[in-house]
Amino acid sequence: MGTTNTQGRLKVAKNTDAETMIVATNLTKTYGDFKAVDGINFTVRKGESFGLLGPNGAGKSTTMKMIAATSQRNGGDLLILGKDPNKSGPEIRAHLGVVPQQxxxxxxxxxxxxxxxxxxxxxxxxxxxxxxxxxxxxxxxxxxxxxxxxxxxxxxxxxxxxxxxxxxxxxEILMLDEPTTGLDPQARHILWDRLFRLKELGVTLVITTHYMDEAEQLCDRLMVMDKGKIMAEGSPSELIKKYSSKEVLEVRFGSDNNATVAEQIAGIGERLEILPDRILVYAENGEKALEEIVKKGLHPVTSLVRRSSLEDVFLRLTGRTLVD
Amino acid sequence: MSLNVSTENKMTWTGAKTIVDPQRGIRRGAFYVAENRIRTMLKWWPAIIAFGLGNPTLYLLSIGIGVGSLVDKSLGANAIDHVSYLTFLAPALLATAGIQGAMDEVTWPTLEGFVWDRTFFSMNSTAISGKQIANGVMLAAMARCVLQVFMYELCLLAFGAITVQSIPILLLVSSSAGLGFASIMLAFSASIKDDDNMFALVGRFIITPMFMFSGTFYPITSMPIYLQWIAWISPQWHATNLGRALSYGMPIEPWLLIIHWSVFLIMALIGFNWAHRVFERRLSA
Known part of the structure; x- marks a missing residue:
């Protein structure tokens, strides 16, 4: 928590075009032996819509509480609106908007x-x-x-x-912790529309979510979190480009057969992901990949070609799906 | 309600840096919390007035006059402290009103703020600190306490149990007892995870014995010595004794006066200190 460090970063912040709202360096929060947030680094600039994407227990809410200046960090540095929340909590909170999960x-x-x-x-x-x-x-x-x-x-x-x-x-910053969790689709869309309007007003948004569609809709930039760490960072399209193929072919051969079929179709597409109920084939061209499978004499019960999403990015990075 | 995009909202936006002075919240946070609590209380004002006046009236009719005439009949008029039984009873009833009034406004609202509605967390997401929330809740509770005692005094005055001159000092004594006891209860309530039965236990095993064994209905010297300790640790007794001494001049050792006031002060100091710590810890968890 050295002050020289802090000042060093402030200088960096001034060099960027837009005003820096949040700077986290090696930010850490532990509860006993449990590291809820494990040394993460990120920056949020004015007017940006920044997302924290990850499953339950990834450390998103803990990170949010630290940014909201209600929970104190145990390690690293954090600057919000140029101030240290461990010292100037009330001053910072006076200029924040908080929408808690509950x-x-x-x-x-x-x-x-x-x-x-x-x-x-x-x-x-x-x-x-x-x-x-x-x-x-x-x-x-x-x-x-x-x-x-x-x-x-x-x-x-x-x-x-x-x-x-x-x-x-x-x-100056509106923080939304899982803004649409538990809402029906229509209510979610109304809410997204409202939040989009805020973005247009130039309000800096920090959003946590475990819905990839929400992250894709609302966030200019995301960090994908898991087990208190950042797995990747970038815009939704950047992340998809970097960690996934253009298209995904989803094929189902029945729950008992997926594993054995997967061995036979290895080599088709760039990569395979075997889930309990289906196999995902990552490929530039999904239809072509399907043709290749059929050529091998295999006939999936169902097949679907779609574009890659953040869900695939998350699966690639953690080996798990986002919701459950 | 449709996705009506055309209803363009003309939201003005100057920005928090211009419109919010952080120092205001930092200086006056407790008052803003009290303002909210009083706003909520005012929703119940008919109930507050009805209980505030109805309760003492019924009580005075049944115990004060009913039991009082029995006491005066069997012991002779003005047998205790050379005053009527009703006058003897009055400071004790006021102490109860003060303690109860303050307590009601720190226990349930605190549980509501931490557990049911979690409103303390929303207060704490502004410049307001945990300490200020505790102070604000107490401030509103004291407003209620003073009002409740005052309404009780009006009833006592109507029944001829107290004099107009004794109103301010009895108000001060009873509210001080309320402050002392409620600050401990504030901290205690903030420590409860989610079990509201705790208050029923407190009512049965602390409040009721305190009321029964604190010299409310008879001097504590009429009790066996092994029960008198209950009175010594009870703010109810300290307020009752002090009230009797300062209103109708019950004889009392001067050092006891200091003890009585000190008990309220010490309870308040312990309670506030404890409450501040629990509030801060619970809000930042």
Whole structure:
């Protein structure tokens, strides 16, 4: 935690085009013997939409809590908005917006009151908040719900209200911890639309997710995390290009046969991934790969050619799928 | 609700750096927390008033006057401390009101803040610290405590149990007892993981005995010595004794006056210190 180090990095930060919002160097968080976050490095610049992708227990939420300046790191350096959260937690938090994984709205208060009290915590005047609340209700599409109690809201509405609440202080960075987990597809799409709008406003977003489609939709840049470490970093397309082929052929031969068939089709495509229920063939041309398989006299029960996704990147990097 | 993209929102955006002064939250955080707590309490104001006035009225009618006439009949009028039984009882009832009023507003809200709604975590994601949340909850609890004691005093005054002149000092004594006890309860509540039955246990094994054995209904000297220790460690007794001395002039050793006030102070110091540590630790876990 040397100060010289910190200052050295500040100089580097100034050299980049955009303002640096977060700099983590060898960031570490341990609980007893367990290393929840194990020496990770990353930088987030102003206006960027930065994603932390990984399965449950990867260390995403712990990283988020450290960035939110509520959980103290045990090792390495962290600068948020140019300040050290271990020393200037309240100053940093005053300029952040936080959307936690678990909604923590006040159930005894109405929708508009939730926005009001949260704004008051930042010391914002009631006069300012009156106008702000109207904007936020509009943004969260909750205008008609302003006088409802929060328990009357659907999951998606609660989530939107929590996001609106996180925007009440016009934060420098908005942090969203699994913003759409547990929502139905329609609610997710409404939420993505809202978040995209924030991106257009130039709000810096830090998002954790274990949904690859969400990461692809929302993030300019991602880091893939597993077991407290960073497995890869880059834009979604960069990561796919680097760690996967252009296309993927998914073939099913029945759960009992996949392993034996895999031996016979080895060499087709660039790489094979054998899952319990199917075999993934990574190839530049999926249709061609399928032809080759059929030529060998093998007939899959089902076959599907698709483009590579972040799911494939994750599988390649960790040998596991993202959800479960 | 559709994906209506055309409803262009005119969100103004100046940025937190301009609109939020971190020092405001750092200086006044506890007041913002108290503001929220009081806003929530006000939703229940009819209940607060009804209980605040109804409870003492019923109590005074049944115990004060009913039991009081029995006591006065069997012992002769003004047998205890040369005052009516109702006057003797009044400081004890006020102490109970103070302790109960403050306690109600630190126990459930703290469990709600940490476990049920997790609202303390949302407060802590702003500039407000754990310490300030603890202080803010206590501040609101004391507002409720003072109000509750004051309403009780109005009833006592109507029944002729206290004089107008004794209102401020009895208010101070009872609220101090409330502060002392509630700060310990604040820390205790913050330490509970998720079990709300703890409060039922506290009620049965701490609050009720405290009420019964603290010289509420009779001087503790009427109790056998092996039960008197309950009174000595009970803020209820310290407040009752102090209230009797300072309102109708029950004779009391001067050193005991210091002890009584010190008990409240020490409880508050221990409670706050403990609460601050638990709040900070739990929020940063």
């Amino acid at each position: 909604d923590n709205l006040d159930r005894e208060l109405k929708v508009w009151e939730n926005l009001m009290i949260y704004g008051r915590y930042f010391g914002l005047s009631r006069k300012f908040l009156k106008g702000k609340i109207e904007e936020l209700l509009e943004f969260a599409q909750l205008v008609e719900k302003r006088n409802s109690k929060t328990e009357e809201l659907s999951g998606g509405m609660k989530r939107r209200l929590t996001i609106a609440r996180g925007l009440v202080n016009e934060p």
